[in-house]
Amino acid sequence: MRLTAIHIDGFGIFHDLDLVRLSPGLNVFLGDNESGKTTLLAFIRTILFGFPPGQRRENLYPPLKGGRHGGRLTMLGQEGEEYLITRHQGRKRGPVTVTLPNANQGDEEVLRQLTGAATEDLFRSVFAFSLSELQSFESLNSQAVRAAIYSAGAGVGRVSLAKVEKNLQDSIGQIFKPGGRKPVINAILRELQEIDLTIGQRVAEIDRYDELRDELDQMAVEIEGEKSRLDTKRHRLERVRLLQKGWEDWVALCRIQAGITDLPKIEVFPTDGVNRLEKLQERNRLVSDHKAELAQKIEQVEKDLDRLEPRPQWLMAAEQIRLLERRLERFSAASQELIEIRPRLENQRKSLENDLQGLGPEWQADHLDSFDASVSAREEILRYLEGLEEARDGKRESERNFVSATSMLKQAKARAQEAEKGVRQISEPQEKDPRVLLKRRQRLRSLRNLIQTGGDLHRRSEQLKERQEDLQKQKDGLNQQMEGIATTPLWPIIIAALLSAAASLAAGWYRDLFTVATVATVGLLLTVTLLWLSLGQRNRQKAQKDILIQQFFEIEEKLDSLSGKEGMLLAEISANDQEIVRSSRTLGFRTRPSIEEVDQAEAEVEAEQETLHLWQPVQQRYQECREETERRQRELTESEQDMGERQKTLQELERQWSNWLNQAGLAESLTPNSALEVMERIRSLRQQAGSLRELEERLKMLERLVQHYQEEAKSIAQQLEARDILTEDVETVVHGLVSELEKEEDAQRRRDALQQQMAEYKRELEQNGVQLQEVEKELEVLFTEGGASDEAEFRQRANLYEQLMTAKGAFEQHLRNLENLGGRGEDQIRFQEELHRSSPERLQAEGDELYQEVQELEEKLAALQEQFGRLNERREQLESADELSVLRQRRKGLLAELSETAKRWSAITICLRFLQEARQLYEKERKQPVLRESEHFFRTITKGRYHGIVAPHGEENIEVVGANGSRYELGILSRGTAEQLYLSLRFGYIQEFGRRARPLPVVMDDILVNFDPQRARASISAILELAQRNQILFFTCHPETVSMIKEFDGDVPVWQLEGGVMRSG
């Protein structure tokens, strides 16, 4: 990782500061004191690791010149990918945002991944250090730093090994500490011990359980004994107390018994006798009084009855009078209606008469009924109406038709004359049938064709003949050729053979064997050659001849075919000629015509056709006009006839209508429509007459009703001899009748009521007599029961009896008291005997003594029972106690917890042990390369003065080896050399860390101040070497240091810091 740009929003003296294009290697920052070098270092550390936590008293570098507290670092990764790390002060250590190359945003977690395993401590002591850190070896050699360096990139990831170890150590301590009290296991062990102690105690108590039970059993027996004694004493004491209580009753009892003996003996007497006697006497009196009262009442009723005289005829006429009363209303209504109806009737009668006059002078009301106004009559009128109208319409129509036909005929005649003129202007053609002309023309055309075909056939016949001749010639040629091809003869060969044989013989003749042989050979060869040639020639000739023969036959075939065709052609020609002759005759040619003649004839026919074409329409028009004139003439005649018929029909209908009117008794002048109106009027009058008749009947009915009612009322009044109410006014009569009747009915009701009451009184009187007898009987019985003959004796005996009863009651009371104390029967006898034998004084003395004894016994028993209760309670406690169960359960639980916790402790302890072992191994393994790297830098810086750095086994410290091989401890090194050693060690660590994790930028703050110029130069060389792998920001306030660096590498960028402002040097 390296920085490419820094942006400070606000941090210490910096505000809105931008540092861009930082070099990947060494960057030098030159600035005076307080120019902001340390602030810049702190800024980088803060952005990477966060603001110092609240509790740490550290310079927070508040933004003195404004801006938001914080800023941004732009860093490049190994592959050149860019990360933006932005942090501002806020919650905890200030929230950070990491913008990843893919533009995603990450948080603190992502940042830790970017900085590898570097912790803030590591960064502070190894990567970003000032002179003060450089001078302390401890900060460098601390375990935390070592662990961080060695665990960097070691798969330990983001955690610090030292922290892990510390956490584990803490966990172990929290679980168990030898001799501790608070750790979990220590607490469990302590509780277990306590529980065991308690369990021991409880078990010891349970061991006593049997003993306790025996003790309880013995005690129970003892308690029972004491209880029994106490019971006896208590019993006797109770008896004595009872005897004491009974003493007075017993004395009284004895006294009463003596008193009873003196009284006379009355065994029985009616219970409550005197009272009963008095009650009976009282009842007797009441019944007698009631009797007198009843007699008086009966007398009064009889008097009342006598006063009421009945009129039975009124009651008998009650129904008639009630009926009259009910009909009275109807009667009144009828009278009223009569008064109204009479004038109305008169009016209607007059009105009807007037209306009848309107129909005709002789029309009377009875005519109305005889007139036929039925639906069928009405229908008939309608039929006449329609028939007459129809006949008149028909007559008018036929008249119109006649006029129109006359005019049409006139027009048609004019047109016919015109057409006749046209016909006369055109000459009449010979042939008037166009079909005849057409047929003739067709025949002429086919004749022309036939003549033409004849010519063609003659030409083809000639061509055929030429072809035949041609083929005949070829045939002859072939014959000649065939004759020309003679077979090559064999004779030359034979001659040659003979010649060669002769030559050889000739040579042999000359004894020249060689010549003989040669000649013979040559001759033989010649002969063979000739033979071969002539054979070949012969073969070729034969083939040639075969071809010619072939051709010859082919020509022959063709000739045959041609002669066949010729025959057919001739036949065709002859048929054609015949047809021409026949056709010519039909067409009227005397000789065989030429084509021109035929054409001439066709032209003539064509001219005829044209003439016919002109003449035909004119002729047709003329014909049509003539036909129309005839038709019109016929139509005129027909319409004339029709007109006459219609006139007749109308007259007939009018005659029938007059007849009908006559029959109906109506004026003949009436039209059907007027007749319909008259009919309607008659109908309405008929209704009027009907209603008049009804009214007359109603009047009669009402008159009858009124008269009848009046007669009836008067008749009833006379019957009842009610002269005082018999007046002319019927209503008064009826009301009088009703009033009298009501009076009579009321009197009747009162009579009935009095009679009923009388019966009631008489019944009561009867009952009263019976009651009186009963009372007297009861009195008699009472006296008999009381053993007395009269009231006085009864009362005396009653007195005596009461005295006796009182004494007996007292006796019973005392006895009951004694029985309550001493029981009944035998017990009572014993009780009284005991009383008889005793005296109050003796009883008192015995009671006191017993009471004392009982008190003592009770106290003893209570003490025993209390003791028993205590022991029993203890026993019950032991029996029901679940404390042991609870303790044992708790013990088991604790053991389980102990076992689990111990296992956890063991696991953590073992885990820690492994981590420690691994770390030691790892450190040992890693230490040597670090020391070697450091040695290299140390040698460079000290210009070879020191050769090596060693870490003695098992020691934390290191020693340096001089050029002569002698070892020096750190303590004896000069300050400068020590600083150079620490610088070298840091470089070694940085190299080692870079190998294991992402290399981080290194920040050095004026570290060369204690170095002599030579070593300073050497150091710069070492720094430049380091800068090849790690980016370095080198801060200094010494311009000469910058010059020195520039001597090594003039391209090293230098930035000048001045009061919080940066400029590139």
Added chain:
Amino acid sequence: MKSFSFIHTADLHLDSPFAGLRQVDGSVASLIKDATFRAFNNVVDLALLHKVDFVLVAGDVYDGSDRSLRAQLKFADGLKTLAQAGIRSFVCHGNHDPLDGWSASLRWPEGVHIFGPDLESIPLALGGEDVAVVHGISYPESQIDDDFGKGFRRQGSQPFQIGLFHCSLGRDPAHETYAPRTMEELVSADLDYWALGHVHTYRVLKDGRPFIAYPGNTQGLHIREPGPRGCLVVQVDGQGTVKASFEPTDAVRWLSKQLRINDLETEADLIEALERCCDEIRHEAQGRPAIARITIVGRGSLHTVLRRPQVVGDLTERLRETGLESAPPLWIEGIQVRTSTPIDLESRRKSADFLGEVLRLIENSRQNPKGLQEVISELYDDRRGRRFLQIPAEEELIEMLGEVESMCLDELGAEESE
């Protein structure tokens, strides 16, 4: 022969504490305290319900060393209830409650027979008919010879003969061996029914003649005794044919469940799965309170979450809260995390980095665990520690190395390799 029925029970372990419960809520504590008693009461209730003719108790009624008076009295009460209902009881003592152990001098009700140190045969008549004989023997002391109780033989004319004995069958590594018997020995005694005790898990060893069974204990006492616990209700018909049915009596049921995390992604998934797990437990508890352990296994991304401190504690707390609210209550004894890291340990071990170094050291130790005991001796050799703790054996330590390995991975922030 008259048909009859009886109950065969054993290992009541009355008033024995539940093991392994590190902490319990108050309401659960009272449930636990009475669980063994309630289980025994359930046996008594079953006897009354089925109107059995007698009850056989095959040893280990209580733990003599506990000196629980309560246990003995409650046992006597139960037998009294049975006696009042006319049900006889036959009791033999086992290794936990031998005759020489402490016991209160109790008065046993009529109809109870406690077997002595010598083999006895008690005839049993039902309705005037001799139907059975119970042969039995009690442990005179907790340590007995292997030959103890070797005289069981068919005797007398009773058609049905029962052997009541507390013993091991063969040598079972899960239980301490007492009076070991072989199947052949039991069969050759020519009895009809062997009512055995000692093994805590219900087991029918032979169905037929003789019928040999362990009914198991009446109440599970720790997480290694999960599932239904109870007794046998035995029906014997006129032909002497045995029909035994197991009836659960446990008042509190121990249950153990495994939960795989392989398919789970988020903590919410995990919580949901745990809640489902609890539902299953409740179902299996069949309407009684339950104590359950959930072991989370498998390999997955949740491994890391579960290793975070407090996560398991919080989850346990959460499940306990809901468990206590439910009726009947469910107590989560603990959530054990046995998940494997998704990290490929084999390849990490080979890497040259620090973690590789640590893992190699652990692996070496696994191969050669000597010295591990030394590392943790500080606790186990402690004056008080050694009274209650036993240093883990090497095998246990090797097992522990898995945990150590996970711890190292967590502490060193190792992440799943690509």
